[in-house]
Amino acid sequence: MDTKKQQNDLPQKAVVAMSGGVDSSVAAMLLAENGVDVTGVTFRLPFYGERGEVKGRCCGVSGIEDARRVCRRLGIKHYVLDYREIFERTVFENFCSEYRKGRTPNPCIRCNDLLKFGVLAETAMAMGVSTVASGHYVQRLFNGRDWVYELHKGLEGVDQSYFLFSLSQEQLSRAFFPLGAMTKEQVRKIAKSAGLNTHDKPKSQDLCFLPDGGYGRLLKKRYPKLCTIGEIRHVSGRKLGRHDGAVSYTIGQRKRLGIAWKEPLYVVGIDASENVVVAGEKRYLQKSSLMAGELNWISGAPEIGEPIRCVVKIRFRHHGTWATVRRAAGGKARVDFDEPQTAPAPGQAAVFYSGRRVIGGGFIESSDTFSG
Amino acid sequence: MPEKKIYMDHSATTPVREEVVEAMMPYFSSKFGNASSVHSYGQEAGAVLQDCRERVASLLGACPEDIIFTSGGTESDNLAVKGAVFAKKDVPAGHIITSSIEHHAVLRPCEWFEKRGYEVTRLPVDENGLVNLSDVESALRDDTILVSVMLANNEVGMLQPIREIAGIVADTGAVFHTDAVQAVGKVPVDVEDLGVDMLSLSAHKLYGPKGVGVLYRRGGVRIEPLQVGGHHENRLRAGTENVAGIVGLTRAMELACGSMDAEGKRLSSMRDRLESAIMERIKDVRVNGAGARRLPHMLNVSIQGVEGESMLLLLDSKGIAVSTGSACTSGTLEPSHVLIAMGVPPEVAHGSLRVSMGYINAESEIDYVVDSLCEVVQRLRDMSPTYRSS
Numbered sequence: 001m002d003t004k005k006q007q008n009d010l011p012q013k014a015v016v017a018m019s020g021g022v023d024s025s026v027a028a029m030l031l032a033e034n035g036v037d038v039t040g041v042t043f044r045l046p047f048y049g050e051r052g053e054v055k056g057r058c059c060g061v062s063g064i065e066d067a068r069r070v071c072r073r074l075g076i077k078h079y080v081l082d083y084r085e086i087f088e089r090t091v092f093e094n095f096c097s098e099y100r101k102g103r104t105p106n107p108c109i110r111c112n113d114l115l116k117f118g119v120l121a122e123t124a125m126a127m128g129v130s131t132v133a134s135g136h137y138v139q140r141l142f143n144g145r146d147w148v149y150e151l152h153k154g155l156e157g158v159d160q161s162y163f164l165f166s167l168s169q170e171q172l173s174r175a176f177f178p179l180g181a182m183t184k185e186q187v188r189k190i191a192k193s194a195g196l197n198t199h200d201k202p203k204s205q206d207l208c209f210l211p212d213g214g215y216g217r218l219l220k221k222r223y224p225k226l227c228t229i230g231e232i233r234h235v236s237g238r239k240l241g242r243h244d245g246a247v248s249y250t251i252g253q254r255k256r257l258g259i260a261w262k263e264p265l266y267v268v269g270i271d272a273s274e275n276v277v278v279a280g281e282k283r284y285l286q287k288s289s290l291m292a293g294e295l296n297w298i299s300g301a302p303e304i305g306e307p308i309r310c311v312v313k314i315r316f317r318h319h320g321t322w323a324t325v326r327r328a329a330g331g332k333a334r335v336d337f338d339e340p341q342t343a344p345a346p347g348q349a350a351v352f353y354s355g356r357r358v359i360g361g362g363f364i365e366s367s368d369t370f371s372g
Numbered sequence: 373m374p375e376k377k378i379y380m381d382h383s384a385t386t387p388v389r390e391e392v393v394e395a396m397m398p399y400f401s402s403k404f405g406n407a408s409s410v411h412s413y414g415q416e417a418g419a420v421l422q423d424c425r426e427r428v429a430s431l432l433g434a435c436p437e438d439i440i441f442t443s444g445g446t447e448s449d450n451l452a453v454k455g456a457v458f459a460k461k462d463v464p465a466g467h468i469i470t471s472s473i474e475h476h477a478v479l480r481p482c483e484w485f486e487k488r489g490y491e492v493t494r495l496p497v498d499e500n501g502l503v504n505l506s507d508v509e510s511a512l513r514d515d516t517i518l519v520s521v522m523l524a525n526n527e528v529g530m531l532q533p534i535r536e537i538a539g540i541v542a543d544t545g546a547v548f549h550t551d552a553v554q555a556v557g558k559v560p561v562d563v564e565d566l567g568v569d570m571l572s573l574s575a576h577k578l579y580g581p582k583g584v585g586v587l588y589r590r591g592g593v594r595i596e597p598l599q600v601g602g603h604h605e606n607r608l609r610a611g612t613e614n615v616a617g618i619v620g621l622t623r624a625m626e627l628a629c630g631s632m633d634a635e636g637k638r639l640s641s642m643r644d645r646l647e648s649a650i651m652e653r654i655k656d657v658r659v660n661g662a663g664a665r666r667l668p669h670m671l672n673v674s675i676q677g678v679e680g681e682s683m684l685l686l687l688d689s690k691g692i693a694v695s696t697g698s699a700c701t702s703g704t705l706e707p708s709h710v711l712i713a714m715g716v717p718p719e720v721a722h723g724s725l726r727v728s729m730g731y732i733n734a735e736s737e738i739d740y741v742v743d744s745l746c747e748v749v750q751r752l753r754d755m756s757p758t759y760r761s762s
Contacts, residue, residue: 081681081685
């Protein structure tokens with residue numbers, strides 16, 4: 001085994017964040033079977049109806065029951081933690097305020113950071129359990145040469161490292177990912193042969209707290225002032241039409257513009273403060289560089305200005321593209337793509353990879369059409 | 373794993389006493405007969421059943437014919453509520469009075485009727501969780517079929533003025549039922565003294581086995597059976613009698629009622645010590661039902677700035693088993709309807725803890741529980757972004 005990078009030994013005790021789905025169930029099972037003292041924890045999260053109301057029943061409830069059943073089957077303890085209030089105040093508040101700024105938030109990243117490997121980790125510590133495990137398809141390795149933890153991709157097709165780029169060394173030191181080297185098929189097979197009756201949850205790009213899908217009406221209800229009628233303008237400045245609230249548009253969106261134009265038009269910009277949606281032809285979505293903020297450099301930050309050649313993903317379903325990344329002052333970084341990329345959306349994460357290793361990442365703040 | 377294990381959740385369930393297990397054992401194997409059979413095996417079972425019925429009746433101050441053995445508290449409550457309302461065949465609908473702090477075994481059957489056109493009045497309670505007698509009086513109507521108010525509450529432990537309520541209901545056409553599941557074996561319960569028409573109890577709350585209970589029904593009070601079949605239990609509850617369970621229930625009741633005075637004093641002094649230690653050492657705590665007469669072994673506190681389940685989880689990791697006001701399990705996971713009815717704000721009700729002690733607990737455990745609770749509350753408050761010590 002390579003001594004430079006090794007999977008850490010199994011922890012003695014672990015708290016497993018369990019959604020009731022197949023991945024976290026199998027993660028808990030693998031740990032329990034290997035003699036780890038496992039405690040399953042399921043969050044109770046709010047569930048927002050499309051009019052912004054918090055509903056009594058939630059997707060979490062069936063998840064809670066599923067997780068409880070799995071834990072009983074595995075003979076491990078299970079607790080439900082009511083995180084509705086803290087979720088509302090942190091993840092959901094951020095979700096809304098991002099949209100309010102005309103950005104496209106990624107609440108899953110915030111939830112992993114603030115709840116799973118944040119509040120839950122603290123609760124676990126208070127119980128005398130230092131490890132929090134999850135069913136994410138990523139690997140955490142310890143680099144013995146530099147004495148740092150590294151975050152590596154899971155296997156191709158299931159990798160979820162994009163959602164975990166913001167974890168600190170402290171958080172990684174206490175994280176454990178049993179599914180890091182597994183495929184979804186393997187996990188499903190294990191679940192099936194163990195008789196764990198979990199059904200597949202909605203994929204993680206769907207938002208668990210908005211099972212009805214649309215956030216537009218929710219925002220309208222919560223922030224009626226932000227959802228007033230405004231102009232749709234062409235990049236040239238020409239007025240094209242009207243919209244019913246800039247906050248419910250997303251960069252790159254083509255539907256719902258309803259404007260007859262010689263070429264297909266896309267949302268290329270959102271000016272939330274002016275309540276203006278900027279539309280343009282596809283070429284206006286092509287960006288050659290971007291600035292990201294709230295940077296996290298997982299295994300150590302580079303010098304400011306030092307060019308780093310790496311592959312950058314600008315959204316979860318992005319294949320990744322070569323770019324030169326330079327750290328800037330104030331927790332920011334500039335990313336210059338080798339080839340222009342379509343529709344980097346402010347608010348989404350830009351995550352930097354060296355091979356399978358996550359170097360770091362940040363949240364996209366702005367992007368630039370004109371290179372050099 | 374923690375070395376210490378302290379169980380203080382006796383309102384949820386209790387361990388079966390050894391004497392009770394011993395008393396039950398022969399009825400699983402050598403004395404296994406069906407009480408309805410004619411032969412000697414059956415007669416043996418029938419005799420013990422009759423003996424149990426008489427012993428239970430005498431403990432409650434009732435007649436043996438008025439004792440219906442059931443499968444537990446929930447069945448007794450359902451049989452009382454649904455049975456009494458179904459028995460009023462002459463009226464197509466009517467009125468039911470209950471309280472807002474009942475166990476779900478009473479509330480749900482009432483809702484069941486509400487959905488079918490009956491009217492249900494849920495009596496409010498004051499800040500101590502007590503029903504106001506004048507509310508009972510003004511709620512009563514000509515078409516009131518049933519009044520059901522619990523004797524001792526399962527979350528907070530306050531004792532309702534059952535005798536007084538029974539006095540008010542007595543001269544009306546309504547039947548009065550009380551759920552005494554938490555009370556029997558803890559405080560004196562005599563059906564004549566209380567003046568109730570029906571009363572529910574359960575064995576596993578008083579160191580007996582799970583799956584067996586009693587509905588006391590005064591002779592002459594009409595109820596319709598919910599479960600029909602054979603001629604068991606005076607045709608009010610069909611099904612072969614759970615003889616071993618009934619023997620266990622009887623023995624457990626005798627033991628609990630026999631030691632009630634001494635044990636009640638011991639537990640209430642432990643409870644008072646726990647209560648004052650918590651009040652002294654933890655800020656922003658309220659004792660729920662503090663101004664009411666309460667069960668001696670129970671304490672319910674709301675601790676600001678902490679969330680019930682987290683508190684429970686951390687206490688469990690220290691080997692302490694208690695319960696929270698907000699049972700975060702399934703369905704609508706809302707804060708305790710009892711505390712809300714008592715006017716506790718939802719965010720405070722959320723951080724509620726129910727401690728219920730029993731004969732297995734020793735005075736010496738109190739210090740460890742208090743120390744652990746202080747530590748847990750401190751940790752959770754340190755983590756809480758909202759709690760600011762005032």
